[in-house]
Amino acid sequence: MLIYVNGRIIPKEEATISVFDHGFLYGDGVFEGIRVNAGVVFRLKQHIERLYESARTIALEIPLSMEEMVAAILRTVAANERRDAYVRLVVSRGTGDLGIDPANCREAILVIFVDSIKLYPPEVYEKGVPLVTSSVRRTPLECLDTRVKSLNYLNNIMAKIQAKQLGAVEAVMLNTNGFVAECTADNLFIVKDGVVKTPDLTQGALGGVTRRAVLELAAKEGLRTLETVFGLHDVYNSDECFMTGTGAEIVPVISLDGRSIANGEPGPVTLRLGAGFRKLRTTDGVPVPYASAPQTAKRPAALARRGPFPRRTAAT
Numbered sequence: 001m002l003i004y005v006n007g008r009i010i011p012k013e014e015a016t017i018s019v020f021d022h023g024f025l026y027g028d029g030v031f032e033g034i035r036v037n038a039g040v041v042f043r044l045k046q047h048i049e050r051l052y053e054s055a056r057t058i059a060l061e062i063p064l065s066m067e068e069m070v071a072a073i074l075r076t077v078a079a080n081e082r083r084d085a086y087v088r089l090v091v092s093r094g095t096g097d098l099g100i101d102p103a104n105c106r107e108a109i110l111v112i113f114v115d116s117i118k119l120y121p122p123e124v125y126e127k128g129v130p131l132v133t134s135s136v137r138r139t140p141l142e143c144l145d146t147r148v149k150s151l152n153y154l155n156n157i158m159a160k161i162q163a164k165q166l167g168a169v170e171a172v173m174l175n176t177n178g179f180v181a182e183c184t185a186d187n188l189f190i191v192k193d194g195v196v197k198t199p200d201l202t203q204g205a206l207g208g209v210t211r212r213a214v215l216e217l218a219a220k221e222g223l224r225t226l227e228t229v230f231g232l233h234d235v236y237n238s239d240e241c242f243m244t245g246t247g248a249e250i251v252p253v254i255s256l257d258g259r260s261i262a263n264g265e266p267g268p269v270t271l272r273l274g275a276g277f278r279k280l281r282t283t284d285g286v287p288v289p290y291a292s293a294p295q296t297a298k299r300p301a302a303l304a305r306r307g308p309f310p311r312r313t314a315a316t
Contacts, residue, residue: 004076004112006063015111022105023092027152029108030054033246034087036077036114040285041087042246044070046209054148055091062091063107070286076112078290086117086247092151119185119247120169125274128252128266129243131183133232134159134171138181138204146181146204160184170243172235172256175204179229186245187211188253190238191269195224203229210244210277213284217276223269232256240267242274249281250274 003015023029032051035042048066055062064072073087089112096105120129136159139146156173163171163184172188175181181204182188188205189198196218199205215225235241241253241261250273252266261267 001113001115002076002079003114004072004110006110007072009076009079017092017109017111018095020095020097021092021109022094022096022100022102023090023109023151025096025098026093026100027150027154028058028060028100028102029090029092029151030058030060030149031091031151032087032089032149033117034073034089035246035249035281036082036085036087036288037285038282039083039288039290040282041073041077041288042281042285043209043213044073044286046212047089050149050207050209051089051091054150057145057148058150059102060091060093061108062110064110069110072110073112074286074288077114077288080114081290082114083288083290084116085114088113088115090151117247120251124251125249126266128254129169130255131253131257132163132166132168132171133257134162134173134184136162136171136173138173138175140176141202141204147201147207149206156184172232173204174232179203179231180235181205183243186243186248186251188235189214189242189244190230190235191240191267192234192238194269195226196269196273197226197228197230197234200227200229208244208246210246210249213277213280214244214250214273217273217280218269221272221276235261238262240270242266242270250277 001012002009003012005015030051032047034047048069092109093102094105094108139155159171159173170183172183173181180199187198187208189196201207218225235256236259239262243251243253252270254261254264
């Protein structure tokens with residue numbers, strides 16, 4: 001495995017950052033999870049836009065332009081010679097001291113991983129999964145906007161721990177008003193009377209790239225879509241339920257808190273959207289230029305000539 005660390009593509013054994021990095025010390029940073037399918041990076045533009053929006057919200061300066069970021073991702077995927085992969089892109093505040101003041105951090109650190117991810121076995125996509133409701137509430141908007149995909153995932157992790165303790169693989173998280181927000185690592189959808197519904201982003205959900213793709217697919221299928229507010233009562237009494245995410249893609253949900261969703265089997269809308277998404281993921285994205293990838297773990301010549309990436313100002 002080759003990993004990109006601030007302009008260099010190096011073996012994973014050499015990929016290190018300082019223990020004074022504020023991403024490590026405080027979870028101060030942002031990240032993205034991106035899929036590569038059949039040599040195509042799925043919706044790369046949308047992922048990069050979300051990354052930069054998250055960074056802007058937390059006043060984090062990314063030391064690359066969006067175009068440079070795209071090039072770095074494509075180069076790293078190509079260097080690993082992977083046609084199907086999961087890309088993890090991490091931007092931390094950078095090396096500082098033991099205080100929380102980000103002004104003491106030097107330039108942000110960018111790390112790009114290219115690896116595999118398999119959250120669920122294949123049979124899950126055919127048979128579906130049971131969910132439970134977590135007592136851990138989603139961080140409210142007035143404290144931290146959950147549309148920021150930050151490195152601090154403790155809120156979700158605590159709900160995930162509870163789900164596993166209760167014998168489930170995933171949990172539904174409510175916001176502090178008792179409305180459905182999302183799952184611990186995925187967005188949640190329900191289908192009722194032919195309408196595909198998902199929680200509004202102001203209710204505590206992350207603006208998932210797969211979530212958006214599913215809403216668009218449903219609209220193309222002639223289905224009505226609605227980003228709205230709903231509670232557990234609506235999930236319990238829905239006709240269908242499913243989760244979406246970059247890692248999970250589209251996973252049918254067959255029950256919540258021991259209550260079957262409809263007949264307890266994946267519904268037709270869920271299966272139809274899943275089939276449509278599997279086609280979309282290999283066509284809607286940026287092809288990886290494998291032939292132009294560096295064939296060694298050394299720093300690419302262009303970067304070596306150029307030196308470190310310049311620090312971007314807030315205006316850029």
